[in-house]
Amino acid sequence: MTHTDPGTELDPVHPTVIPRPVTGLTTAEVAERVARGQVNDVPVRSSRSMAEIVRANVFTRFNAIIGVLWLVMLFVAPFQDSLFGYVILANTGIGIIQEWRAKKTLDSLAVIGEARPTVRRDGAATEVSTSEIVLDDLIEIGPGDKAVVDGVVVEADGLEIDESLLTGEADPVVKRPGDQVMSGSFVVAGGGAFKATKVGREAYAVQLAEEASRFTLVHSELRSGISTILKYVTWMMVPTAIGLVISQLFVKDNDLKESIARTVGGIVPMVPEGLVLLTSVAFAIGVIRLGRKQVLVQELPAIEGLARVDTVCLDKTGTLTEGGMDVTEVRPLQGADASYVHKVLGALGESDPRPNASLQAIIDVYPDVEEWRCTESLPFSSARKYSGASFSEGDGEVGTWLLGAPDVLLDEEDPALAETGRLNEQGLRVLLLARAGRDLDDPEVARGAQPTALVVLEQRLRPDAADTLRYFAEQDVRAKVISGDNAVSVGAVAAKLGLTGTTVDARQLPEDQQEMAKSLDEGTVFGRVTPQQKRDMVGALQSQGHTVAMTGDGVNDVLALKDADIGVSMGSGSEATRAVAQIVLLDNSFATLPSVVAEGRRVIGNITRVATLFLVKTVYSVLLAVLVVCWQVEYPFLPRHLTLLSTLTIGVPAFFLALAPNGERAQPHFVRRVMRYSIPSGVVAAVATFVTYLIARHHYTGKGALDAETSAATLTLFLISMWVLAIVARPYTWWRIALVAAMGLAFVVVLVVPGLQDFFALKLVGATMPWIAVGISVVAAAALELLWRWVDRRGSA
Numbered sequence: 198m199t200h201t202d203p204g205t206e207l208d209p210v211h212p213t214v215i216p217r218p219v220t221g222l223t224t225a226e227v228a229e230r231v232a233r234g235q236v237n238d239v240p241v242r243s244s245r246s247m248a249e250i251v252r253a254n255v256f257t258r259f260n261a262i263i264g265v266l267w268l269v270m271l272f273v274a275p276f277q278d279s280l281f282g283y284v285i286l287a288n289t290g291i292g293i294i295q296e297w298r299a300k301k302t303l304d305s306l307a308v309i310g311e312a313r314p315t316v317r318r319d320g321a322a323t324e325v326s327t328s329e330i331v332l333d334d335l336i337e338i339g340p341g342d343k344a345v346v347d348g349v350v351v352e353a354d355g356l357e358i359d360e361s362l363l364t365g366e367a368d369p370v371v372k373r374p375g376d377q378v379m380s381g382s383f384v385v386a387g388g389g390a391f392k393a394t395k396v397g398r399e400a401y402a403v404q405l406a407e408e409a410s411r412f413t414l415v416h417s418e419l420r421s422g423i424s425t426i427l428k429y430v431t432w433m434m435v436p437t438a439i440g441l442v443i444s445q446l447f448v449k450d451n452d453l454k455e456s457i458a459r460t461v462g463g464i465v466p467m468v469p470e471g472l473v474l475l476t477s478v479a480f481a482i483g484v485i486r487l488g489r490k491q492v493l494v495q496e497l498p499a500i501e502g503l504a505r506v507d508t509v510c511l512d513k514t515g516t517l518t519e520g521g522m523d524v525t526e527v528r529p530l531q532g533a534d535a536s537y538v539h540k541v542l543g544a545l546g547e548s549d550p551r552p553n554a555s556l557q558a559i560i561d562v563y564p565d566v567e568e569w570r571c572t573e574s575l576p577f578s579s580a581r582k583y584s585g586a587s588f589s590e591g592d593g594e595v596g597t598w599l600l601g602a603p604d605v606l607l608d609e610e611d612p613a614l615a616e617t618g619r620l621n622e623q624g625l626r627v628l629l630l631a632r633a634g635r636d637l638d639d640p641e642v643a644r645g646a647q648p649t650a651l652v653v654l655e656q657r658l659r660p661d662a663a664d665t666l667r668y669f670a671e672q673d674v675r676a677k678v679i680s681g682d683n684a685v686s687v688g689a690v691a692a693k694l695g696l697t698g699t700t701v702d703a704r705q706l707p708e709d710q711q712e713m714a715k716s717l718d719e720g721t722v723f724g725r726v727t728p729q730q731k732r733d734m735v736g737a738l739q740s741q742g743h744t745v746a747m748t749g750d751g752v753n754d755v756l757a758l759k760d761a762d763i764g765v766s767m768g769s770g771s772e773a774t775r776a777v778a779q780i781v782l783l784d785n786s787f788a789t790l791p792s793v794v795a796e797g798r799r800v801i802g803n804i805t806r807v808a809t810l811f812l813v814k815t816v817y818s819v820l821l822a823v824l825v826v827c828w829q830v831e832y833p834f835l836p837r838h839l840t841l842l843s844t845l846t847i848g849v850p851a852f853f854l855a856l857a858p859n860g861e862r863a864q865p866h867f868v869r870r871v872m873r874y875s876i877p878s879g880v881v882a883a884v885a886t887f888v889t890y891l892i893a894r895h896h897y898t899g900k901g902a903l904d905a906e907t908s909a910a911t912l913t914l915f916l917i918s919m920w921v922l923a924i925v926a927r928p929y930t931w932w933r934i935a936l937v938a939a940m941g942l943a944f945v946v947v948l949v950v951p952g953l954q955d956f957f958a959l960k961l962v963g964a965t966m967p968w969i970a971v972g973i974s975v976v977a978a979a980a981l982e983l984l985w986r987w988v989d990r991r992g993s994a
Contacts, residue, residue, distance in 0.1 A: 220317065220318075220319060220320040221316060221317035221318045221319070221320070221334065221335035222318050222319075222331070222333060222334060222335070223318070223319055224318065224319060226333070227318060227331055227334075230331040230332050230333065231331060235331055235332035235396065236328070236329070236330070236331050236332075236396065236397065237327060237328055237329070237330040237331070237345065237346055237393075237396040237397050237400075238328060238396075238397045238398075247297065247300070250293055250296045250297060250300065251293055253296075254289050254292040254293045254296070254474075254477075255289055255293075257473065258427075258431070259427075259468045259469075259470050259473075260285060260289065260470070262464075262468060263281065263282065263285050263465065263468060263470055264282070264285070266281075266282075266461045266464060266465055267279055267281065267282030267285070269457065269461060270282070270457075270458065270461055270836060273453075273454045273457045273458065274454060274457070274458040274461075274835075274836070275837075277837040277840075277956055277957065277958075278458050278461075278462075278835055278836040278837050279836070280836070280837060280840045281465050281836055281839075281840045281843075284840065284843075284844070284848065285470055288470065288471055288474045289474070291474065291478065292474045292477055292478060295477070295478045295481040295482060296477060296478075296481045298481065298485055299480075299481035299482070299484040299485055299488075302484055302485050302488035302489075303484060303488065303493070303494070305488075306488055306491070306492075306493040306783060312327060312343060312345065312772040312775065312776070313325065313326060313327075314327060314330065314336050314337075314338075314342070314345055314772075315336065315337040315338075316330065316334045316335060316336050316337070317335040317336075317337060317390065318334070318335075322337060327345045330345065330346055330393055330396060331393070331396065332393055332394070332396050333392060333393060333394075334392070334393045335351060335390050335391075335392055335393075336348065336390060336391055336392075336393060337388070337389075337390045338356075338384050338388060338389060338390065338391065339384060339387075339388040339550070339551035340384050340385065340386060340387070340388070340551055340553070340576070340577075340752050340771070341383065341384065341751065341752040341770070341771020341772060341773055341774070342383065342384050342771065342772050342773070343381070343382070343383045343384075343771075343772040343773045343776050344358070344378045344379065344380050344381065344382050344383065344384075344391070345380055346380050346393045346394075346395060346396045346400050347377070347378065347379055347380050347393070347394055347395035347396075347399070347400045348377075348378045348391035348392050348393045348394050348395075349375060349376070349377055349378065349391060349392050349394055350372045350373060350374050350375060350376045350377075350378060350389060350390075350391045351374060351389070351390050351391055351392050352374065352389040352390040352391075353372055353373050353374055353376075353387070353389040354387050354388050354389055354550070354574060354576065355386060355387030355388075355574060355575055355576040356371070356372040356373075356384065356386075356387040356388060356389040357369040357370065357371055357372070357384070357385050357386040357387055357576075357578065358370050358372050358378065358382050358383065358384055358385065359382060359383055359384075359385045359752075359755070359756075360379060360382040361756060369385045369386065369578075369580070372389070378391045380395075380400040383752060383755060383771070383772070383773035383776075384752065384773075385578065385579065385580075385728070385752050385753070386576045386577065386578035386579075387576040388550055388551050388576065417498030417501055417502070418501070418505075418865065418867050419476065419498070419501050419800070419801060419804055419867055420476070420498060422867035422868040422871070423472060423473065423476055423804075423808065425868050426469070426472075426808070426812065426868060426871065426872075427469070427472075427473070430467065430468070430469060430815055433467070433815075433819045434464070434467045434468070434819070437467065437819050437822045437823060437826075438463075438464045438467070438822070440822065440823070440826040441460055441463045441464065441822045441825065441826060441832065442460050443826075444825060444826045444829060445457075445459055445460040445463075445825075445831070445832060446460065458835050458836065459831060459832040459834070459835060460832065461836055462832055462834045462835045462836040462838070462839055463818065463821070463822045463825065463832045463834070464822075465836055465839060465840075466814055466815070466818035466839045466843060467815055467818040467819055467822070468815075469808075469811035469812060469814070469815050471811060471847070471848060471851060472807065472808055472811040472812075475804065475807050475851055475852065475855045476804050478852075478855065478856075479799075479800045479803060479804055479855045479856065480498075480500065480501075480800060482856060483500045483796045483797075483799070483800050484500070486796060487500070487792065487793060487796055490784075490789055490792055491768070491782070491783040491784040491786075491789070492780060492781070492782055492783065492789055492792070492793055493768075493780070493781040493783055494779070494780055495778065495779050495780065495781065496779045499763055499779035499780050500793065500796055500797045500800055501797050501800055501801055502744070502746075502762055502763045502779070502797070503746055503763045503765075503780065503790075503793050503794050503797045504794055504796075504797025504798040504800070504801050505744045505762075505797070505801075505865070506674060506744045506745065506746040506762065506763060506794070507673070507674055507675065507743055507744050508674065508675045508676075508677060508738055508743045508744070508745050508746070509669055509674055509675070509676050509677070509745075509746045509747075509748065509790075510677045510678075510679050510731075510734070510735060510738075510745060510746070510747045510748070510757065510761070511676060511677065511678050511679065511748050512678075512679060512680060512747075512748060512749035512750065512751065512753075512754050513678055513679075513680035513682060513687050513690060513691075514554065514656075514680065514681075514682070514750075514751065516659075516662075516748050516749065516750065516767070516787055517658065517659060517662045517678065517690060517691070517694060517787070518656040518657055518658055518659060518662075518690065519656075519657040519658070519659055521554060521557070521558070521657055522554050522555060522557075522558040522626065522654045522655065522656055522657070523558055523654065523655045523657070524558050524559060524561070524562045524652060524653070524654055525625070525653050525654065525655045526652075526653040527539070527542070527650055527651070527652050527653070528616070528650060528651040528653065529649070529650045530613055530648045530649055530650055530651065531647070531648060531649070533649045533650055538630065538649060538650045539563050540563075540566045540569070541588075541596075541598055541630060541649070542559050542562075542563045542600075542630065542650075542652070543559075543560075543563040543564050543565050543566050544565065544566050544569045544571070544586070544588050544598075545559070545584075545586055545598060545600055545630075546559050546560035546563060546565065547560075547565040547571070548571045548574045548586040548588075549574065549576060549577070549584065549586075551576075553577055555626070555628060555654060556577070556584070556600075558654055559652065566591075568590070568591030569588045569589070569590050569591055570588065570589045570591070571586055571587070571588055572587045572588065572589055572595070573586065573587040573597075573636075573637050573638075574586040574587075574637075575599075575637045575642075577601070579681050579727065579728050579751070579752070579753035580727055580728060580729075581601075581605070582601050582602040582605040582681065582725075583599050583600060583601020583602060583605060583606060583643065584599070584600055584601060585597065585598060585599040585600065585633065585637055585642065586598060586637075587636075587637055596632060597632070597633040597634075597635070597636065597637055597642070598630065598631070598632055598633065598649075599629075599630075599631045599632075599633050599642065599643060599646055600628055600629070600630050600631075600652070601628060601629065602628070602629070602682075602683065602725070603617040603627055603628070603629040603648075603651070603683075604617070604683060604725070605643070605725075606629050606631050606643050606646055606648075607629065607631075607648060611648065613629070613648050613651065616651065617629075617651065617683075618685060620651075620653055620686075621683045621685035621686035621689065622685055622686075622689055623689060624656070624686060624689035624690045624692075624693055625653050625654065625655055625656075625686065625689075626653075626654040626655070626656055626682060626683070626686055627651055627652070627653055627654070627683070627686070628651070628652040628654065629648060629650075629651060629652075630648075630649045630650040630651075630652060631643075631646035631647055631648050631649055632646060632647045632649055633645075633646045633647075634646065634647070656690060658690065658693060658694065659787055659788075661786060661787060661788030662694050662787055662788075663694045663695050664788065665787050665788050665790055665791060666694055666695060666696050667695060668791045669791075672794065674794075676696060676721070677717065677720075677721060677722075677723065677734075677738075678691050678696065678721065678722045678723065679703075679723050679726050679731055679734060679757075680722075680723070680724055680726060681724075681725065681726055681727070681728075681753055682724055682725070683724050683725065684700050684701060684702040684703070684722065684723065684724025684725055685700065685724070686724070687700070687722050687723075687724040688700030688722045688724070691721070691722045696721060696722070697721070698720065698721025698722060699719060699720045699721055699722070700720070700721070700722040700723075700724065701716065701720040701722065701723050701724070702723075702724055702725050703723045703724060703725050703726040703727070703730050703734075704725050706723075706730065706734075708733075710733070710736065710737050710740055711737075711740070713733065713734065713737040714737040714738065714740055714741045717734060717737055717738055718741070727753075728752075728753040728754075728755070728756055728757070729756065731747075731753070731754065731756065731757035732756040732757045732760050734757070735747055735757045735760050735761050736760060739760075739762070744762045744763075745761045745762050745763075746761060746762065746763040746764075746765060747760075747761035747763070747764055747765065748765040748766075748767075748787070748790070749764075749765075749766065749767075749770065749774055750766060750767035750769060750770030750771065750774055750785075751770065751771060751774065752771045752773055752774070754766075754770075754774055755771075755773045755774055755777055758774055758777050758778050759777040763779055763780065764777055764778035764779050764780070765778055765779075765780045765781075765782065765790065765793075766778035766780070766781050766782070767781075767782055767785045768781055768782055768783035768784065768785050769785045780793060795858075795860065798859055798860055798861060799856075799857070799858060799859045799860075801867075802859035802860075802861040803854055803855045803856070803857060803859050804855065805864075805867065805870060805871060806854050806855075806925045806926075807851045807854055807855045808867075808871045808875075809871050809874050809875050809878075809921075809925055810846075810847045810850075810851050810854075810921065810922065810925055811847060811851070812871055812872070812875035812876075812879070813874075813875045813878045813879045813882065813918070813921050814843060814847055814879070814918075815875075815879070816875055816876055816878070816879020816880065816882075816883070817879040817880075817882040817883040817886070817914070818839075818883075819879075820879060820880060820883035820884075821833070821883045821886065821887060824883065824887045825887075828891070830890075830891075830894065831903060833886070833887075833890045833906065833907050833910040833911075834907060834910070834911065835907070835958060837956075837957050837958060838907065838911050838957065838958070838959065841944075841947065841957055841959075842911065842914060842915055842918060845915070845940045845943055845944055846915065846918035846919055846921070846922050846940060847918075847922075849940065850922055850926070850936055850937070850940060853932075853936055854925070854926065854933075854936075857933075873988050873991075874985065874988055877984045877988070878921050878981055878984065878985075881917065881977050881980050881981055881984065882914060882917045882918065882921070882977065884977075885913055885917055885973050885974065885976070885977035886910050886913050886914040886917070887910075888973060889909055889910050889912075889913040889969065889970045889973050890906060890909070890910040892909075892966070892969060893905065893906040893909040893910065893966055893970075894906055896965065896966050896969075897962065897966070901962075904958055904960065905960070905961075905962040905963075905966070907958070907959075908958075908959050908960055908961050908962070909961070909966045909967060909969075909970045910970075911959060912961065912967060912970045912971070912974075913970040913973055913974050913977075915944055916970075916971065916974035916977075916978070917974055917977045917978065917981070919937070919940065919941055919944075920974075920977070920978040920981055921981065922937055922940065923937050924981065924982075924985055947959060948961065
C-alpha cells in the first residue's frame with residue numbers, strides 16, 4: 198500500500214496537504230544547542246542525593262539533643278557514661294549506608310524504566326534519553342507517549358492529547374499543526390510530531406513545582422504517625438527535663454559531676470532516637486528487596502500504601518492477559534468475499550504507524566496490499582472503541598472502513614451481535630470490520646456502517662495471574678476487573694482465572710457516585726469501561742472508605758492510576774502510565790504484586806512493634822523523672838545503665854524485629870495503636886522500678902548505698918523491659934525465642950563478670966533486695982499481660 202508523499206501530511210479533519218519538515222535537526226545543530234546550554238537538563242532523580250541523605254540522617258532534632266548531652270558527658274563523667282553518643286553515631290551511620298544502598302537500587306532501576314522519547318535528527322528517527330533533548334528538536338509521539346517538553350505541533354495524524362493532569366480538563370484535545378503541546382500531557386489517540394520550544398526548567402510542567410511526572414504524593418500514615426509521636430515526646434521532654442535538672446543540681450546536695458551524670462541519665466532515654474532510624478532503614482531495605490525483583494518504587498510510602506489496600510482494580514489487557522494476541526478466525530458476513538476482506542485488513546494494518554495489540558495481531562497474519570493507497574485515517578481511541586481509514590483501491594474504487602467493537606458499531610438487533618456474544622462467552626475477543634457510508638471526519642461515521650466480517654482474536658492469559666488473584670482472595674483484598682473490552686469476553690477470561698462474581702456492562706452503570714459505588718460492591722467484572730469511567734469508579738470506591746490500588750499499562754488507564762491510592766504500572770506500559778504510577782513492575786510480571794504487598798505488611802507490622810518498644814522506654818523515662826522530682830531523690834540511673842538496658846531490650850532486638858517477615862494485614866490508626874500499648878506498659882515499668890528504688894533506699898545504708906540501690910532498680914527495669922520485649926516478639930518462632938534468650942543471657946553475663954560489673958557499675962548486694970526486685974518484676978509482668986490482653990479485646994471489639 199502507498200501513502201501520501203513523505204513530505205506532506207493529511208489533516209484527518211480537514212484533509213488538505215500540509216507541508217512538513219521531515220529531517221529534524223542536523224548533528225551539527227544539536228551540538229551547537231548543547232554548547233549553548235539549550236538542553237533539557239531537568240534533573241530526574243528517583244531518590245535523594247547523597248548530600249540530602251547525610252543531612253537528613255545527621256541533622257535531626259533528637260541528634261542535636263543527644264549530641265549536646267554527649268559532649269557534656271565526655272567532660273564530666275567516665276567513658277562508659279558517654280556510650281550512648283557512640284550508639285547514636287553507629288545508628289546514623291547505619292541509616293546513611295542503608296539509604297545510600299536503596300538510592301543506588303532506585304537509580305539503577307530508574308534508568309531501566311526511564312522514558313526514551315523518539316526524536317528525528319538528520320532525517321532518521323532515534324531514541325534518546327529525556328535529558329538529551331535540545332531546543333528545536335523534532336519529537337515523534339504516539340498513543341501513550343508523554344510530552345516531556347513544551348512544543349508546537351508540526352505533524353498531526355488524528356492526534357488527540359489529554360491535558361487533564363495539567364489543566365483538569367477531562368476531554369482529550371484534538372491537535373493540529375501549529376497547536377501548542379504542554380509537557381506533562383499525553384497522547385490518547387493518533388500520532389504526529391512536535392518541535393521543542395521550551396526545554397529544561399522553562400517547560401510548563403517543570404514550573405509546576407518541577408513535578409512533570411507526579412501531581413499527587415502518597416500519604417504515609419506511618420511517617421505522619423511517627424512525626425506526631427515525636428511531637429508529643431518533645432512536649433513531654435522539655436518540662437520534665439527542666440524539672441529534673443533543677444532537682445538534681447540544686448535540690449540535692451550531691452557531687453556536681455555525679456548530679457550532671459544522673460541528670461543526663463534521666464534525659465537521654467526519653468529520646469526515641471532509634472525509631473526514625475529503623476523506620477527509614479525498614480523502608481530502604483524494602484526498596485532494595487523489591488528492587489531485586491525488578492520493582493521500581495517511585496515513592497517510598499507506596500510500599501506501605503499497597504499493604505493497606507483492600508480493593509485492587511485490574512485492567513485485563515496487559516495485567517491478566519499478556520500484551521500479544523493471535524488471530525484465530527475471520528468470519529465474512531453477508532456474503533462478503535474472504536480474499537477481499539483479507540486485503541482490507543492488510544491495508545488497515547498498514548494505515549496505522551503505531552498499531553495496538555489487536556491490530557498488530559492482524560498485521561502479523563495479513564500482508565499489505567501494494568496498490569492500495571491510504572487517503573485518510575482515524576486512529577483507535579479508547580473512548581470511541583474503533584479506528585478507521587479511507588483507501589483508494591487502485592481500480593478507481595474508494596472505500597472507508599472501520600474496525601472496532603461490534604456492540605459499538607452495530608445496532609442492538611443486528612444478527613451479527615448474537616454470533617459475537619457466543620464467541621465472547623468463550624473468552625475470545627471479537628472485532629467487527631464494517632464499511633462506512635460516511636466520511637471519516639463525520640462525527641457519526643459509524644452510523645449505518647455495513648458489517649463485513651468478524652475478526653476473532655485469542656488473548657494469551659498470564660500463567661501467574663490465577664495464583665496472584667488467589668493470593669488477594671486469601672488476604673481479603675477484593676479484585677475488580679475493569680476493562681474496555683466486551684463485558685462477556687472479560688468475564689469469561691476472569692472465570693478461566695478462577696475469579697467469580699457478577700459481570701456488568703459499564704454502559705449500564707449509574708452516573709451518581711453513591712449509586713455507582715453500590716454497583717461496584719455487587720459486581721466483580723466490568724466491561725466496556727471508558728477511561729473517564731475508570732477514574733469515576735476509583736473515586737466511587739474511595740468514597741466508601743476503600744483503599745484502592747489500580748493496575749494498568751495502557752494510556753486509557755492513566756487517569757484512574759493517578760487518582761487511585763496506589764497506581765501500579767507495567768514496565769512495558771506507556772510512558773504516561775509509568776509517569777503517574779507509584780510502583781512500576783519492570784519485568785511486567787503481575788505475580789510480583791504479592792511481594793510488594795508482603796513487603797509493605799512487613800514494614801508496617803514491624804515498625805508498629807518497634808515503635809511500641811521505643812515508646813515504652815520514653816514513657817517510663819518521663820514518668821521516672823517526674824517521680825524523682827516529686828520525691829526529691831537522686832535519679833536512680835547513670836547513662837551507662839540505660840545504655841545497657843536500651844541496647845539489650847530495644848536496640849538490638851528492634852533491629853532484627855524491624856526486618857523480620859510479617860504477614861499481618863496492615864491496620865489503620867498507627868499512633869492510637871502504638872500509644873494504647875506503650876503508655877500503660879511504660880507506667881507499669883516506671884511505677885514498679887520506682888517502688889523497688891524506694892524500698893532499696895530504706896534497705897541499704899552507708900557508703901556505696903546509692904550504687905546498690907541503682908543495681909536493684911536496674912534489675913527490676915531490665916526484667917520488666919524483657920517481658921515487654923517477649924510480648925512484642927510474639928508469635929514466637931525459633932529465632933525470636935533465641936533473640937529474647939540471648940538478650941537475657943547477655944545481661945546475666947554483665948552481672949557475673951567482675952570486669953563488666955565495674956564497667957557498668959552494676960553489682961547486686963545481698964540476697965534480700967535482689968529477690969524483692971525479682972518479685973516486683975513478676976507482679977509487673979502479670980499486670981502487663983492483663984493490660985495487653987484487655988487492650989487487644991478492646992481493639993478487636
